[in-house]
Amino acid sequence: MSRSNGEGTVYRRQDGRWTGAAYVLAPDGTRKRKAVYGKTRKEAFDKLAALQEKSRAGIAATPGRLTVRELFETWMRDVQEARLSPATFQTYEGYIRNHLVPLLGAKRLGQLTAADVRAFLTIKTREGKGAATVKQMHAILRSALQHAVREDLVPRNVAKLVVVPTPPKQDVEPLTPEEARTLLKTAQGTSWEALWTLYLGVVGHDVVDAGVEA
Structure with a gap:
């Protein structure tokens, strides 16, 4: 549903809710687009009409109570x-x-x-x-x-x-094949065995193969 003469529009969102939107008086004296919401077309339309009535009366739209x-x-x-x-x-x-x-x-x-x-x-x-x-x-x-x-x-x-500094990149020194074999041997039979085997498999299949055969 649209309203003529720039009085605003009422439309249905993809999530099923209805939205009414129009340019109304803002606290700083300018006119800004403000939206209202409703479960039905009529609810959104009525809320929009009330908002516009206040605007025509010189009452500025204030931020909603949404937290x-x-x-x-x-x-x-x-x-x-x-x-x-x-x-x-x-x-x-x-x-x-x-x-x-x-x-x-x-x-x-x-x-x-x-x-x-x-x-x-x-x-x-x-x-x-x-x-x-x-x-x-x-x-x-x-x-x-x-x-x-x-x-x-x-x-x-x-x-x-608010600017948040980018975390500095850390240089990571990869394990040597010998260190990888030692790690896999240590992890055998523990709950960490699958994790480290998978991780080292991603890093390098040759390292894992060497560790499994050792």
């Missing part, structure tokens, strides 16, 4: 579950549940600032989390917030304003 935790929930369910492998999805979910939500989840999405993101990353670094782990948490938050920008839930992605 960061609720954003993560909908983003993971509606976007990432179908996109990610089960293992990667589980990794994301673990970072969100154990780290991001406890510190940022209660924040209103529209009130989240770059300073909040920076403080979160500082806390995780002080807790002893490695640089690569901190960078991964930042990447997950940044991706979720970019989804919020596309959905017109927030005007900008504050996580993009």
Whole structure:
């Protein structure tokens, strides 16, 4: 359903929800595109009409009551579950549940600032989390917030304003064939045998063959 004369549109999303969107008065005095959502066409239409009525009365649209935790929930369910492998999805979910939500989840999405993101990353670094782990948490938050920008839930992605240093690359010296054979002999009969055999098989079949024959 569309509305004439630039009054906004109501349409159905791929996930089945209905969205109403229009340009309305923002707190800074400009007009910005704002979206509302509903389970039915009528619900979305009515919400959009109420929003536009307030705008015509000079009442600016304020950020919604959606929290960061609720954003993560909908983003993971509606976007990432179908996109990610089960293992990667589980990794994301673990970072969100154990780290991001406890510190940022209660924040209103529209009130989240770059300073909040920076403080979160500082806390995780002080807790002893490695640089690569901190960078991964930042990447997950940044991706979720970019989804919020596309959905017109927030005007900008504050996580993009925070720069996370790239973890330095570490030079790894490969095992010599003799070291590989020793490692495989030591691991034989233990729970680590399959893991090290697989790992060394990926690194070099000649090394594994030498170890198995030894």
